[in-house]
Amino acid sequence: MAAAPGRRRPAVLLWAAVCLATALAVDRSNFKTCEQSGFCRRQRGLQPGHSPYRALLESLQLGPDAARLQLVNEVTKVPLLLELWGLQGNVTRIRIKELNPLRPRFEVPDVLVAEPPVERLAVTGRDEGSLELSLGPAGHRLLVTEKPFRMDLLQGRELLCSVNARGLLFFEHLRQRRDSDTPREPTAEEGGAAEGQEETTGGTEDAGTQSEKPTEATAEAAEEPGSWEETFKTHTDTKPNGPTSVGLDFSLPGFEHVYGIPEHADSLRLRTTEGGDPYRLYNLDVFQYELYNPMALYGSVPLLLAHSARRTLGIFWLNAAETWVDISSNTAGKTLFGKLLDYMQGGGETPQTDVRWMSESGIVDVFLLLGPTPAAVAGQYAALTGTQALPPLFALGYHQSRWNYNDEEDVAAVERGFEEHAVPCDVLWLDIEHADGKRYFTWDPSKFPRPRDMLQRLAAKKRKMVSIVDPHIKVDSGYRVHNELRSRGFYVKTKDGSDYEGWCWPGSAAYPDFTNPEMRAWWASMFAYDQYEGSTENLFTWNDMNEPSVFSGPEVTMHKDAVHHGGWEHRDLHNLYGLYVQMATAEGQIQRSGGQHRPFVLSRAFFAGSQRYGAVWTGDNAAEWEHLKISIPMCLSFGLAGLSFCGSDVGGFFKNPEAELLVRWYQAGAFQPFFRAHAHLDTARREPWLFGEENVALIRAAIRQRYALLPFWYTAFYRSHRHGLPVMRPLWMEYPEDATTFAIDDQYMIDRALLVHPVTEQGARGVQVYLPGKGEVWYDVASLQKHHAPQTLYVPVTMSSVPVFQRGGTVVPRQERVRRSTECMRGDPFTLYVALSPQGTAEGDLFLDDGQSFDYETKARYLHRQFTFAGNTLTASSADPRGSFDTPAWLERVVILGAGKPAAVVLRPADGSETRLDFQHEAETSVLTLRKPGVRIGDDWAIVLR
Template sequence: MILNTQLEYKGNLFPTNIKSYSKEVDVLHFSTANNVILELTVLRDSILRFRYTTVGKFDNDFSYAIDDESTRGYNHLEIEEDEEKYIITTAKLICNIFKSDLRKSIYDVKDGSVICEDELGFHWEESYELGGDIVKMSKTAQNGESYYGLGDKPQHLNLKGRRFENWATDSYAFGKDTDPIYKAIPFYTGIHHNKAYGIFFDNTFRTYFDFCHERRNVTSFWAQGGEMNYYFFYGPKMQDVVTAYTDLTGTPELPPLWALGYHQCKWSYYPESNVKEITQKFRDLKIPCDAIYLDIDYMEGFRCFTWSKDHFPDPKRMVKELADDGFKTVVIIDPGIKIDNEYSVFKEGLDKDYFCKRADGPYMKGKVWPGECYFPDFTRPEVREWWAGLFKELIEDIGVKGVWNDMNEPAVMDVPGKTFPNDVRHDYDGNPCSHQKAHNIYGMQMARATYHGLKRYNYPKRPFVITRSAYAGTQRYTSTWMGDNVATWEHLQIANIQAQRLALSGFSFAGSDIGGFAEQPNGELYARWIQLGAFHPFCRTHSSGDHGDQEPWAFDDEITNVVRKFIEIRYQLLPYLYTSFYQYSQNKVPMLKSLVLFDQEDHQTHYRTDEFICGEQILICPINEPNAKGRRMYIPKGIWYNFWTKEIMTGGIETWVDADLDSMPIFIKAGAIIPKYPIQQYVGEKNIDQLTLDVYHKDGKEDSELYEDANDGYDYKKRRYSLKKFNLAGTKNKLIVRIHKRGKFITSYDTFKINLIGLPFKVKTIKVDNEYVELKDVQFKNNSLVVSKEFTNLQIKG
């Protein structure tokens, strides 16, 4: 029926016919008879933005998610119309806008196949209780369509058949069906008919996504307020979709290399003697470790930016002594500021009126660890600037190297919903709003302010920040972990899925609390978790501490040896992991790749959850059940070497792989060149005078990369880096490796030790830069040789 000239169906309102259209460069406006406007922006040939208003005008266009440096520009834009529709054509897409109701259909310009089409399309419901509209969008699900993304959701990697809510929530001991949890990242990728597209619903209110759950052939998303504002990305490769989204929302600068080392944490290490005991044991047992964490007990009565004089009488001395032994100190900082007039941080925040307020004037008061607290409004630029300045003593004077932001959903105790009430007000960078809008970005803006504080006071070194809560784009400022998980085998599986899903959602620098935060793992579970964590970008053991110890030596000697072995493997692979981070930071490529991203055309990969690619060339499959001597796993397309046995396997099959407790299924892509450091107890312990290259033979071609710089600082932004591109070409009786170099950084090593793996021939001649060399001159032995790092062409013949 018609109500007030607006089409209505079961309480939902719909756009009516288009009455006018206008174009200004790359922005198109379509206005309907009932005052709806669709603003379509062409960002790139493969990226369109759709923005709707139901009141005839748009609010200020502002987003915390979008990176100012994201790529813009297109090659082709053409607009036509016929009787029933407008037709927008770019170099990659055709988008039809139907004149009768604003519904859209998007096609591949090359073959005309449908990529994504509206079902009901945009519709809304007037929300008299909350104000504004509940904005909705529904899409027709295509045959065989699968869905991925949405950040840290702990359910199956493929989202099809499920419904989700985005509302950052303190979720202690969450399970595989818990929703929502800590993060709100409203981006997903859809795949059907071997083509991938993505949708980023940039709306910070409480949002929902339904992937064919309520209706089998419909995918929908909606929000309890704000605009229907979303970006559409087309691949057709899934990796192109993920990199385009990551480009739009940004990537971090390179971290200091030590941040990719192993970190140890517990609630809590105190007093100082306990911290020293833990760090000394790492060195005594020769288990590499780069960072030690201090949880809330390092503070005076849980007051942020203070130190307990009883537990840590001289923090500056302690932090220096730890640094002298290779340990960087990372401390926790929460958003709640204790109400205490003798506490300078509280007093200054109160005097400057920096704390969040309720709608009718009083400050937002809530209980967290220190007791009753006020909370800074991190959506005000001057508050972020103040917060950044609070880190001067911690970072510049005392020497702390990293900060860990917790409880920033924001979490509040003893209240329904465990967070701020909806009537709390925020500045939102000059766009005043209620907590309904600001909730999901509160943790992001806290992490942003923290990051700028560390960057300022740690300069010329790089900052390291870790956050629990996040919205899209938070990856520009910080790393993350998955929150308060549990020491169970199920949570080991969940950690694997969450890390893959975050990487698919633009947030690669992530890891879980190894061993589980709540409850106590047995030695076998802890060892298996370390094996997985060693291949996650962020690698940290953390536990609640109320159930016993959870250090690498907390079990028996067998477990300690397994843990040491895998942490050592991680330290050997640091140049590979650092190169992966460079590719993520510069090229927006996720550091972890689910098999579906690696090969979307193989439909077997669409429902695989355990296997993933670390970087570009290492295939990992954790053991995630007790008493296992191996497991069945899926080997994707290509030729792969078993890391342990060097046995060659052809992909596209599911197979059994042996893996006793001291092993895990690891495979290396044929043709890969894997750079390795000598084992160090911490980053920078050794002056590296030789770099190892493990070269895996391939009958064909393969490219690899090695990125290096000073491992900290910003000289790399002045071209003081080294980027080596290796081109490998192999046959049954020959192997050629070529190197192309870029950058001005001079590495500390002079030679490569090259391990030739899987050669199908016996080496008879070696040419370096087109000159034959004597085998003894390159120390050739057991298919290993040593050559100058300056070589550009290596030929091995049988």
Template sequence: MRPILWALALAPFTLAVKHEDFKTCAQSSFCRRLKGIAKRQAESTSTFTSPYSVSPPTISDDEGRYTFPITSSLYPEIRFELRVDVLAEGNGIVRLRMDEVASSTGLRRYNETARWALVEAEPMLAGAGDSSVRTEKGKTVIRYGPKEAKLELEIQHSPFKITQSREGRAQVVINEKSLFHMEHFRKKKEKVEAVVGEAEQMVLGGDGVDRAWFEEEDDEAFEERFRQWTDSKPKGPEALSVDITFPGVEHIYGLPEHASPLSLPDTVGPHAHYSDPYRLYNVDIFEYLADSPMALYGAIPLLHAHSASHSVGILNLVGSDTFVDVEHTHTGVHTHWMSESGILDLLLLPGPRPSELFKQNAILTGTTALPPQWSTAYHQCRWNYVDETDVMDVQRRFDEVDIPLDVTWLDIEHAEEHRYFDWDAKHFPDPVRMQEAVAAKGRKMVAIIDPHIKKVDSFRIYSDAKDLDILVKKADGSNFEGWCWTGSSVWVDFFNPNSWDWWTRMFSFATWKDSTPSLFIWNDMNEPSVFDGPEISVPRDTIHHGGWENRDVHNINGMLFHNQTTQALIQRESPAQRPFVLSRSFFAGSQRFSAIWTGDNMGTWDHFAGETAMLLSNNIAGMSFSGADIGGFFGNPSPELLVRWYQAGAFMPFMRAHAHLDTKRREPYLYPEPTRGLIRDAVRTRYALLGVWYNAFHDASTQGWPIMRPQYVVFPEDKDGFAVDDQYYVGGEGLLVKPVTREGATTTEVYIADDQPYYDYFTHSLHPAQATPHNLTLSTPLSAYPVLIQGGSILPIRQRIRRSSPLMWQDPYTLIIALSKSGEAEGQLYSDDGTGYGYEGGEYVWRRFSLSLSAKGKGKKGGKGRMLRSERHPDSMEKEKERNGWAEKVGHVGVEQVVVLGLEEEPRDVKGARGERVEWKWEAGAAAGASGKGEEERASRLVLKKPGVGIVGDWQIEIS
């Protein structure tokens, strides 16, 4: 069995991506039909208007919901309905839904995407008086949202068009190009009759509209072939097309996951960068291209449109195969969405700035779950660590070379015949002993649990799932079977609620006796991947719970798998502990349940260079806990590339090294100096900054902010930064990072947008503020890479690096204070137990640090003194009057030193929290307010030694 499996499975690894395995738009009948509308429109010499028209609302209630009948002159007998919801939260979010009504076929379009993607499938509507409607002169205008925003939704009745505007300025236009089309249900025998005109053959609708514009004859409307597979289509054609235009913008972002620039380039028009649309269809794609619109493992149908004056966003709740064309023009950016099935369920996010867009998306789809603290540290993985001895050898050798490590991973070979949950007893004779030995070092383990289940009656997972009748079905109602790592396999249908409790029991310690509390889960292959299926996945006509076809829910499928795994880990312990699940497939809302990574990348410079843009795209769409395999999954990176990848990986939210089984072993300890030392330095830098990372994760979990923030997000009015996607800021912590992605680079340019000084994190050299945006050319030999502290920031770091992060919880902090141009700074520290849910009840510590000018204690040269304060963060809800167990536990954790960069002169005196004199060390250097014309030089450094303060309680230190 295994040799056959390996031969089948490894074949795709030997070459670059096999394009022939995956459909293009031209090979997808629905996309071919819908894109044909746009093509004919572009080639037409006359203006074509949409056949769809809207009647005035039949329902206009006082609770933010308006319902409009819609008809199409192509098929006057078919009824559609548009529903407009004004939501209570989000300062003006509007939801547009359109569906066919009362089809004579009795068929339904899939309308449950919101159930899985949104926190609430039916978000609360705005209250009475929060919106108003008027209908006149062929249009209906709805006013809504904050009064000062002056938001309006204008619905033009005929031809159908919707315009969202702010303060009278159009920001989103739907159906401006008349490409909206919803294919109605019909019987297979229905044929469109031809009417011969004087000049040409036309197919006419009810009022003489040319049907051929929208519905060319398509022999594949009810059955479609792709290579050796046939896709039956029992519901016939049900595709959906909608064009969405963003006037007055030059950049749009989003549509993860693609290996493309952050600012999405054109797919049509004179400046097309790609020849095919961006595709959203979760697939297992081997050795994907470094620059391509091809589908990858995840899909989030979200776009941000941005200009110096405003930002808007749209979230299109569609779970089926979707292609999106993009074209930039002098008036704005046009997009054309083409989906195989589903209703129109579109949410308009009004912004008006990126910060509001993140909050609005978080209101709808949720925030990144606050992960266990250890999961933000370094992970070591390989396909595969071969046995228990190998696993323990990894622990020993990391310790010998003084490289910290938190998590060791096991790939598919840990399971007997890839029967997940069943350990290979020959190589892992005592899994509990192994897990406990790893845990004794303060570390965790992750084991893979893939969705394919080996089809043998002796395997309890299969027999249980078969008996419960919770497996995905073929079109004929029998259980679907396919080929994956296990050989002949079946798949659980996680849309079926009967699977949920059962899956939870599979992870209980009573059932899975070879697991312990230190074991966590990796859900791979959950697109799902089927080696002998069309596009390496399940056929589209397979059936899920409720009778829905996979074509309706394909992109949502993987999210349900990792969601239920997450719920199972939460429920396996009492009190519950935070889970860690890594998923490859994802959809809008996945951030509530798991981390993700960018899949099977290659160990090449071009793949490495493209990772930052991919991760930024994931971050702005909510998937903040994301990373890329360090070193690349495929191939054998050179020592230089591996070092550069570790340096970049130390500043990814998810930091994991991983490699294919055919690659050479590349654990850091295997390399000679100086390579090993440079990797060690990068990993230890990650550990020193874990407090900063945890701050950023906390902000993501409470506010929806991305952890990796692109330039346009931090500086939304700086046009020169809108397309920058090779550098980013870590949360709101004031760290600017730019990976070095050119082979042999000894210098690297970093773009600076603001009039603030920047400090090198490693050397504390100062780059003076300049009034205009500019590039810094930094020296970057292999031992150096750009990590800059923005002036005005305070970083809480730990300088005592231990073998794993949980062992550092009692270690003191150092505050790095990088003064702004005006001589001030602020920062934060969020801390909790890192594993449980006590923080939800206020058991945490959240401090705001600030260094501000003081009128007291003028310096010898007329400079003002400063006051360094630690205060309860103004947004904190931590327990104060009742017992705060975490605050009590870390009450002894101190601040061992304070480093102030950029002071203009040595202080005359420093007084601690109780008025005592604090010892300090002064190193003269450049001041924060130095002239922008000056060259880089070392900043002045004031080091306060043992200031006698901690991370709990208010205090202040006076620097005079």
């Protein structure tokens, strides 16, 4: 959320006025470049070449779980500890930290769901300058070279990845400041200044520049300006522990395409960063972000995927500090013709992408996810950080929000509008103005005097509400929440030990220390019905501004030298803060129901593992066509990093969309996992019925399409929850060998069955849709026409068109009696769309439970049905006999795409009887419709075409 006018103290008023006045673009000067970030500049100053590190192969210790050996910087003489694990499921873990640090370095907690099971390592080869380790039964081998230190990961004779091949390992060891009150000579381990290099004292970042041709040795020994404190604009960041950054490079032979590392408003395929800034991972409140650049945004997941027609692999860099990622490629700048010419002439280099990670503090802790398929990499990452939480069913419906609905009467009028215009809606949202003076867990007594009555009226219509609860707490002695946090010592501290305060929506605000487990437990307790006054079981939560946003802080966030639980600096764990906020909030919702009901929490900031706690969105976008377009690759990138429950603000948060853009955004949003309209306080009202009858009909149709497909969406989320595959995924995940798909990010798959190409061009009369899959067929969902693949198909569009294709060989369940909300549709009948492959087969599934509880997990109260078409017979059976769930839902229709006309259609229930079914066949489209089979959706049965 961005700034608002209103009664605020001067600093907030000024910040809001500046934001509103500059609503055309982000003010880049508020955010650091790599050159302005001391550690990034130091690391980038180290050029590829001779590494100062040597592996002490004679120090190898091979235990039952890991291999350990020492590395030494031959200039500084500082020893490091290298630890290696071969993990089950084709994963290799590499960890590098100081052997004898002056104090502990931060190691990221609470992200890994468990310590991964290990494979037994073995030394399989040695010579004078290298050794070879076997990493497990999959045939992966790690070749460790002594000098200069590097590692090469192989499978058989194939080189998969090289580590430190470019010599960019960078590790700033902990040391005492040379101009401190207790000066001392460097120890033998630390070494002195490099030859010919003068020692200097620390200073501000602007006080000097790095020497020419720096090396890690000179950067560490000289302690260049900015090492112990650093100034950006008016903010000085003290660094009591000195320079502590780490970095490492990875070379990926055979790979030209890399993806991931959200969040950036950029194309799906990551671009090379040579000649510009690296991609930045640092959770920030960026006001109206720009598109197609590597600036940091609200969330960070340090996971990068590399893909080629032969293999997929991932690099998971487990570090929560500010991180920059450099990407270079030996094919960058070459045209497709140039690459083809190289190939035809038998020359040219093997394509290679080099990735360099640079973090401000912590240790090197990296997981190499070795695939070899896209699905395998997704599963490997999910095994480490968890899968997407299964959302309650209502959360997959349509959400209506704006900043702000004015009062209870306004909420009632909006809810009535959905009834009067027959537009389905599950959730109404309240932004910051609903609270009493921005005091969260409260209600404005004049605007929302009877919140429980308001919520009960919504519940009577089978609808929910979401209210915002932000992690900045108004400093007010009359505010119970503030008083409790202060008295318990639960606020983040300044470097001097006082409570850290900054400016945010309430004015002066303090920030709960969510890294403290006791604070998180207290925060969770605040969602109990007797603590959050006026709350009911149909009230859920939105965590905004949780980067954390600090209007008065450097880069609109918290000072890095603020201090958290355990004495850790904010710089060590910044990117974890938002994850912890969402974690504690989700736990509070679970606790308030006695552990019975699933939570729904939307979070703006996130990190690896946030998928376990709820949904995310792309932040404060704008009502512009380019923002609509970018929502697709942004959500695809989120999904690749495990965050399947993603969407963008339909219509754009800033500015006022014209009717065409709004309609197209609803059509696109209906086919993205999280479907919410949201708008800025200063925008015109834009509820779906305010744009004329023709446009409300188009919007209604898009939302109804979403609701009809909810069984398919819910089943896809269940599969993602169980196996880690993204719900919304790029085409190359389903067609990994098809190079045409590698750079496509204007169309995508939902699960494995639907291909969607939203219309994102103003005035479009048609779109080019690529249908992948050699020998496959696709069916246009609107016309039911069959198309053979692979081909690029020109699809004419009108304002009612949403190009969607069902893959031949799949079964998609729908509920086509669309009602006002998901809860109203429980028990309604189903229609199965059976799209036949060229071989006349199809399969699909359906997951059903109560849509809200954990009973599917704790009591096996669910149905998972399997539908298979083969040999002219459609059968229904249990996909998982462990589950049991009673539902009155029945089968209303079966639509078979690509079918010939049968002489008869016979239903065979489980009791062995036979009943003839009425059917209709459209010869022009080869569509066979079976009417009212009437069997229960949970029963076994067969339908035979004769």
